[in-house]
Amino acid sequence: MVEITVPIGPQHPALKEPVNFKVFAEGETVVRLELDVSYNHRGIEKAAEQRDFIRVVPLLERVCGICSHSHGTAFVKGIEEIMGVEVSPRAQYIRTIVAELERMHSHLLWLGVAAHEIGFNTLFMWTWRDREVVQDILEELTGNRVNYGMNEIGGVRRDIPPAQVKKTLSLLPGLDERLVKYREMVRRQETMILRFRGVGKITKAQALSYGTVGPTARASGVDYDVRKDDPYIAYREIPWNVVTSNDGDVYGRTVVRIGELAESLGIVRSCLEGLPDGPVTVDAPKKAPTGEILSRYEAPRGELCHYIRTNGTDKVDRLDIRTPTLANWTSVAVCLVGQNIADIPVIVAAIDPCLSCTSRMAVVDTEGRARPCLSCTSRMTVVRGEDGEA
């Protein structure tokens, strides 16, 4: 059969962010794939080298809208370790609460998007309505629905008053009920099972050798979760479990994410109920001693690594970010070959791609003025019209 090129991207209804997959297909089966992730590149790593520690935290939060707290916290805890600053327990708990709320809103978003990819818009509408509950909680706690701005070197910037603790706790049981319903629905809805089971399957050995992280890897039975392997903030003190599955396909990833939603709810509840007293921030020095650290964090999409080098000044010497989506791209590229075109959006959505995280590079003005980029959206304005002349 003749090989046709189906351009998936840079603009495509299946993609929430621009990425270019050039899919070469014979009939309905994919034979080859070419990847280009440059569209959201904004120069954050380079920009971070020019900002002192107070200014760089808001920059890093804007690497991604959905996992903004992940980047902020990963950086801040790394710098605190280099400086030797001991953060107060209350601040650690507050960071954990915001981190787990972020995980919940991200997984609910993913559930809706995955349902939308298979045309099941009802689940999309329902999960996003429940996500609004989480967003309202976040707005009350932090003042914003995305890019929370809670972190600073030495602690958090805002406290949670007791009235808010009570109110948040009262909203959680409703969410719990909905999660039970979603778990049931995924188990029994025939079209979801038809479209998710057996699609994009990777074995445990493949998951390890491709370097997959996060729910994608845990769905294949790989028991790695940075919150357990290398505990940080309050995860050592709260009881919780790692959720894994042995299915390895998109169905397994759905089950794992719903399980993680329930676990996150439990963690938020434990943290709110056991919030220790004390200050929310401690004084931190302006300059960091020379050193380096590999700061690992479990973002909603997987393991996020910030490799930080400092050189005794108040700026970072090198910040190297490896996002979970970049780690998972290999598995997507490999397991798309041989699948149906109809499954491409499902498989891509199953790793929960966050392209703003993946490409973080500079727009440099032609006149040479380096402009700081604080927006999450792509500045690549040259759009190739792929209208039939592949």
Place this chain on the structure above:
Amino acid sequence: MDPFFLLLYVLVFPGFLFLAAYALFLAYLDRKVGARMQHRVGPPLLQPLADFVKVLGKEVIDPRGVDRPAFDAAPLLALAAVMTAFLYVPVIGPSPVAFQGDLVLVLYLLTLPTVALFLVGWLSRIVYSTVGGVRAVTQLFIYEVPFFLALLAPAIAAGTWSISGITALQAGHPWFALLQPIGFVVALVGLQAKLERTPFDIPEAETEIVAGPWTELTGRRLALMILANEMSLVVGAGLVAALFLGGPSVPAWVPAGPVAALAGFALFLVKTIAILLVLASVKVMTGRIRIDQLNDVGWKYLANAALLQVALVLFMGFWGVGT
């Protein structure tokens, strides 16, 4: 029939004007019911009309190198086919233009919109539309056999090939939906597939191939194609209502004349809206399946069920049971 009244029937009520108005109303109902089920508000009553008028006024964009006359003609072909088919569906009583075999004619006319869609997809010269057009025709092959067989069964049982005849028969007779439940279910599923609604909206899979064959339709072409789609819903629902639910046929004790016509019309509305509610619920409750999975389901279950139904009808007819 008096030529003047015939003209009125065909053009105004229950002909083309009524068809257009009812199509827009059913589109509204479909979207409203779906929205409420999804915990949303849904559109106001005149939304489909507003959409139609808006799209009609948009710029018509021709992709480079497209065959303009054919591209213009395809939506008109679809529209004409659907409107003609509606003339044979009984709305207030037997259709004045009914004849033996008009069932076959209607079924044939109802396949033309899909062929027009394939044509549009092929002519658009863009890979999304081509894939979509091919999927539309593949889907046509898969569901046509069970759909036709399921609609054949009432014709065999009634002993007539005229839709109006089959409808008239059900006036004093239990509905074929009760006598042939398997056929009824297969007909509803086939109707959902013909109208390309979830779980069978494979040709227009938004997240996979942008909009399939609809991608390059713009302006008045898109408006007419959407209208043809909405009219197909009316015609399809009317057809299934006529063959399985008795359509507008009223019991014998209702006096003939305007009262019977009015009662028949009311029954027609109720039955088609009921069918629409079933189709809308199915649309909201499911996700989209793949074309190869439709192949499985279509040939393994639908076709066999339809064959079984026809066999049952023949069997019972042979033994003189039923009609």
Place this chain on the structure above:
Amino acid sequence: MTEALTLDQAKAVLEAFGPVAQLRWNRIQVVTEPGKARDVIKAAFGSLSCDRVIQMSTADVGENFELTYHLTGPHLTVISIRVHIPRENPSIASVHDLLTPAGIYERQIHDLFGIVFRGHPNLARIILNEDWPLKEYPMRKDWKPVKGTFYGGIQEEVR
């Protein structure tokens, strides 16, 4: 979960390649030559039972580039393998056959630093846009945008 690796266990396997040090309770680093990087990775995967790569981090430290492979395994200890690559004609053997995700990571490092990975099947652009001029490596410390060069975005003539 297996026990964390001790410094002695790591030294026993990796001492031959270069100095081994414990940087953190769960991170052990070995500094070695670029030519021996592949052997160290093989040793880590074999004798130290590492089973995946976390990150390939790079930094510009003045006289040379520092490339570090971070590996880990069921023992939950991170083994960092550090090599120094000279600034002039930086190149190192690719490890994409040993670590599959290195295919993407090496392309990104090549785009940003200009390090050539010998043996990589397709060192094409991945993270910089297609209009980015060749031979300009933005993450090097001495890189400054050159006035008048087109780096991407809308060009005035193309309206």
